[in-house]
Amino acid sequence: MLLVAVAICSNAQDVRKLVTIATPLRIRSASVCGSSGLVAGRARDGSVYVWRLPSGELASNRSAEDGVTSLACSPDGKWLAIGKGDGSVILADISGKPAKTLAVGRRVSDLAFSPDGSLLAVSVDEAPVQLWDPAQGTRVAVLKTDFSGSTSMDFSPDGAWLATADADTAVRIYDRNGKLKATYSDLLLEPFAISFMPDGKDVVIGGVDCIVTILDAADAHVVRQLPKQSDPIFGVAALPDGMGLVSVHIDAARLEKFTTFMWDIRTGGRRELSIDSAHIVGYGTTAGRKAVLFTADSDSTLTAWIFPN
Amino acid sequence: MLISRRDVLAKCMALGVVTSTANLLPSTLAEAWDHNEIIRQLTPPDQLGPFYKRRAPGSNALREAGDPGMPLVVTGQVFDTRGSVIPEATIEIWQTDHLGLYDVDGYRYRARLAANAEGKYDFSSVMPGHYPARVCQHIHYLVTARGHKPLITQLYFATDPVFDGDPDRNFKHGDSPSRELIRPVTLVGDPKDIHAAVQFELVMGVL
Numbered sequence: 001m002l003l004v005a006v007a008i009c010s011n012a013q014d015v016r017k018l019v020t021i022a023t024p025l026r027i028r029s030a031s032v033c034g035s036s037g038l039v040a041g042r043a044r045d046g047s048v049y050v051w052r053l054p055s056g057e058l059a060s061n062r063s064a065e066d067g068v069t070s071l072a073c074s075p076d077g078k079w080l081a082i083g084k085g086d087g088s089v090i091l092a093d094i095s096g097k098p099a100k101t102l103a104v105g106r107r108v109s110d111l112a113f114s115p116d117g118s119l120l121a122v123s124v125d126e127a128p129v130q131l132w133d134p135a136q137g138t139r140v141a142v143l144k145t146d147f148s149g150s151t152s153m154d155f156s157p158d159g160a161w162l163a164t165a166d167a168d169t170a171v172r173i174y175d176r177n178g179k180l181k182a183t184y185s186d187l188l189l190e191p192f193a194i195s196f197m198p199d200g201k202d203v204v205i206g207g208v209d210c211i212v213t214i215l216d217a218a219d220a221h222v223v224r225q226l227p228k229q230s231d232p233i234f235g236v237a238a239l240p241d242g243m244g245l246v247s248v249h250i251d252a253a254r255l256e257k258f259t260t261f262m263w264d265i266r267t268g269g270r271r272e273l274s275i276d277s278a279h280i281v282g283y284g285t286t287a288g289r290k291a292v293l294f295t296a297d298s299d300s301t302l303t304a305w306i307f308p309n
Numbered sequence: 310m311l312i313s314r315r316d317v318l319a320k321c322m323a324l325g326v327v328t329s330t331a332n333l334l335p336s337t338l339a340e341a342w343d344h345n346e347i348i349r350q351l352t353p354p355d356q357l358g359p360f361y362k363r364r365a366p367g368s369n370a371l372r373e374a375g376d377p378g379m380p381l382v383v384t385g386q387v388f389d390t391r392g393s394v395i396p397e398a399t400i401e402i403w404q405t406d407h408l409g410l411y412d413v414d415g416y417r418y419r420a421r422l423a424a425n426a427e428g429k430y431d432f433s434s435v436m437p438g439h440y441p442a443r444v445c446q447h448i449h450y451l452v453t454a455r456g457h458k459p460l461i462t463q464l465y466f467a468t469d470p471v472f473d474g475d476p477d478r479n480f481k482h483g484d485s486p487s488r489e490l491i492r493p494v495t496l497v498g499d500p501k502d503i504h505a506a507v508q509f510e511l512v513m514g515v516l
Contacts, residue, residue: 126356126461147451147459148357167357188363189413208359208413232413252359252413 032284036077062096083108141178206233378407409438
């Protein structure tokens with residue numbers, strides 16, 4: 001997972017602090033549990049916490065465990081998928097009690113539930129994404145790359161499609177059975193981030209080329225590109241209104257400068273959100289179709305920042 | 310018609326050309342023979358890294374006149390695990406400049422090479438610097454050849470300061486996944502025209 005270490009927007013009028021939650025340890029990643037009003041966080045020691053939004057009240061927590069690398073919460077707020085470095089994924093109920101273990105064979109780098117929770121996409125190191133049926137505990141498909149694995153993935157809002165940004169520089173779109181529907185192969189450099197637009201018709205990508213590119217999800221042709229920036233893009237997220245998106249940039253050569261932009265897709269205009277040394281650890285759409293960004297500070301707090309509709 | 314090793318062994322044993330000191334069946338001997346023919350271990354894989362770029366130029370001269378940094382020449386050969394040469398493999402390499410910076414706008418210190426009919430390849434470059442997010446100096450490799458699994462790996466250098474002169478002892482100070490990928494460096498030439506030379510053999514698995 002390449003979305004790292006970025007600070008955010010303390011004085012931007014467009015983003016406001018929803019809640020700040022004290023955490024026992026620094027949170028490495030946060031996963032919004034759909035519109036259930038919950039958010040799950042993975043701490044540095046592999047423990048998992050679930051909080052209610054917007055109160056920040058602790059709903060459950062799972063004890064520390066070695067080798068935890070990734071976390072996803074099901075959109076209905078009932079299940080956690082916990083990826084591990086030993087090539088397994090633990091499916092646990094929201095209280096943290098394990099229900100089954102999936103053997104995926106390689107270190108798990110990222111996890112994503114489909115919007116209806118019926119599929120789990122598992123991104124592993126240096127190999128293609130695997131699609132699993134979490135209810136049955138069976139693998140549905142292994143996706144395709146020319147070599148290596150994927151850097152980012154996202155389900156369409158209706159759950160019919162999965163888009164992957166792949167290290168072989170291609171962007172691929174699959175159906176629920178893992179059948180390849182479309183490929184965008186004009187990139188020379190790796191895409192690091194991918195996000196469906198809320199209507200499911202377009203896919204936003206960004207990567208080392210420093211350009212936000214919008215693809216038609218039906219055939220992966222380029223719909224438009226936003227102006228090139230000076231630094232590579234490590235994260236993109238479409239805002240629920242379908243008019244805006246957020247891109248996260250890092251000076252990858254020196255790993256020094258972190259920038260977050262909010263774009264107006266209609267005009268191509270952007271506004272830089274200010275930085276205050278926090279770290280982005282998650283993004284999602286929560287109850288009321290509100291876009292929420294999470295940052296984790298070194299003083300062991302998790303802050304939810306909310307975007308206006 | 311292809312004759313299997315098993316058939317050849319059985320025939321040779323029947324003719325007395327091959328004898329076994331133990332009372333072993335030809336099939337057992339054939340399996341042992343096959344096993345022993347895995348004479349080269351696969352090159353350990355390593356991460357692709359975030360700066361791969363397609364359509365790199367075919368020139369094996371990555372270093373241009375006047376480039377700062379220690380000149381470097383890397384040579385090697387591509388094999389399968391039985392030790393057979395894999396001819397004409399495609400070898401894509403990319404690295405930082407001597408300061409540890411990748412060129413993502415152009416193709417400096419990037420190349421797409423073709424091994425020759427004997428599986429041999431070579432390129433001239435400079436010793437890469439230390440990229441800020443990594444511990445070790447390294448050169449990325451993506452090797453492809455028909456009938457073989459793509460090999461993604463990295464070349465590391467025994468002279469890297471992180472190993473403090475003893476990569477056997479200090480291997481874990483670095484971020485190479487395998488000691489095998491840390492190659493000896495030989496200084497070649499005279500003080501006025503010196504360069505570092507490294508040999509890096511590549512062993513691929515079959516599909």
